[in-house]
Amino acid sequence: SKIASGLRKTKDFLFGGIQRVLNSFTVIDEELFDQLEEQMIMSDIGVETSEEICDRLRKKIKERGITDPKEIMGLIHEVISEIMGDDTGLDLTVSPAVIMVIGVNGAGKTTTIGKMCHQFRQEGKKVLVAAADTFRAAAIDQLEVWTQRAGVDIVKHAEGSDPGAVVYDALEAAKARECDVVVIDTAGRLHNKKNLMEELKKINRIIDNKAGDCSREVLLVLDATTGQNAVNQAKLFSETAPITGIVLTKLDGTAKGGIVISIKNELGIPVKLIGVGEKIDDLQPFDSNMFVDALFA
Ligand code: GDP
Numbered sequence: 001s002k003i004a005s006g007l008r009k010t011k012d013f014l015f016g017g018i019q020r021v022l023n024s025f026t027v028i029d030e031e032l033f034d035q036l037e038e039q040m041i042m043s044d045i046g047v048e049t050s051e052e053i054c055d056r057l058r059k060k061i062k063e064r065g066i067t068d069p070k071e072i073m074g075l076i077h078e079v080i081s082e083i084m085g086d087d088t089g090l091d092l093t094v095s096p097a098v099i100m101v102i103g104v105n106g107a108g109k110t111t112t113i114g115k116m117c118h119q120f121r122q123e124g125k126k127v128l129v130a131a132a133d134t135f136r137a138a139a140i141d142q143l144e145v146w147t148q149r150a151g152v153d154i155v156k157h158a159e160g161s162d163p164g165a166v167v168y169d170a171l172e173a174a175k176a177r178e179c180d181v182v183v184i185d186t187a188g189r190l191h192n193k194k195n196l197m198e199e200l201k202k203i204n205r206i207i208d209n210k211a212g213d214c215s216r217e218v219l220l221v222l223d224a225t226t227g228q229n230a231v232n233q234a235k236l237f238s239e240t241a242p243i244t245g246i247v248l249t250k251l252d253g254t255a256k257g258g259i260v261i262s263i264k265n266e267l268g269i270p271v272k273l274i275g276v277g278e279k280i281d282d283l284q285p286f287d288s289n290m291f292v293d294a295l296f297a
Contacts, residue, residue: 002284004294006276010257011295014043018076025069028061032069043255044227046262053079077296080261084288088270090245094215096174098182098207102200102237103221105188108249108275110139112221113183114146115275115283121151125180130170131156132163132203133187143185149280163187164202171210200240219272221247227256234267245272252276260291
């Protein structure tokens, strides 16, 4: 599957590293846990989550009277499945469903929106995109290239105009045209943090007022190749809007897929979609079971 091939590098690094540790021990002791934890931290599972996984492992090992290090791999599979929990997909039940897409520049917002629109179109949905990253003309142009590729409408204003006005117009148009989904692109200039946060909050208020009864998603796009930095970005962005899901991009090119576990455990935000390539159909719904199996089975 695309998930398995997208996670190949992560699996080689994480599973391979853990297996090497387990093979080098004949008894289960604290030195073994130290080395396991180190492997997990190197795979971007994060310090906090790696410690928690080891704590849960110690408990299970004690409860079940396990003495053979080789049995630990199965337990890791089990513990990570528990941490990942059940999946939640996008909620698009009440039309027009509004999906606000946030994230820093370069994370893959534009590409993700293009891929998402393509998927919605294939499901027969009527889609409208709001070009609310008005800060750079290039951003609007790029987004338009993707909307044309996906065959969906776009609402755009001139460069430098008020992003809130774009969102307002898009929501009006979506109601008039009886759209199923509105996807809102937003600016990602994190270096101007205060302005960006205010801008995102304002857009969120406009959605509250204009589409308060509609289904809502706030998707944070994170670049998997940035590892633990992505987790820190998630913490920052969660101050601007209630994030309902993460889109983790560029999983295909990285061994840092462990951040999925850390995001879920430390932030409690589900990963809903993953990007596994640059093409229009390289977006997959995230499936925890497939994810854990791809890494540990
Ligand atoms: P934005 O600034 O957040 O809108 O980012 P873009 O959508 O322009 O993406 C930045 C770069 O990342 C582009 O070169 C994309 O082709 C690339 N990209 C986005 N998603 C993926 C992905 O899932 N896999 C790979 N390999 N590249 C991606």
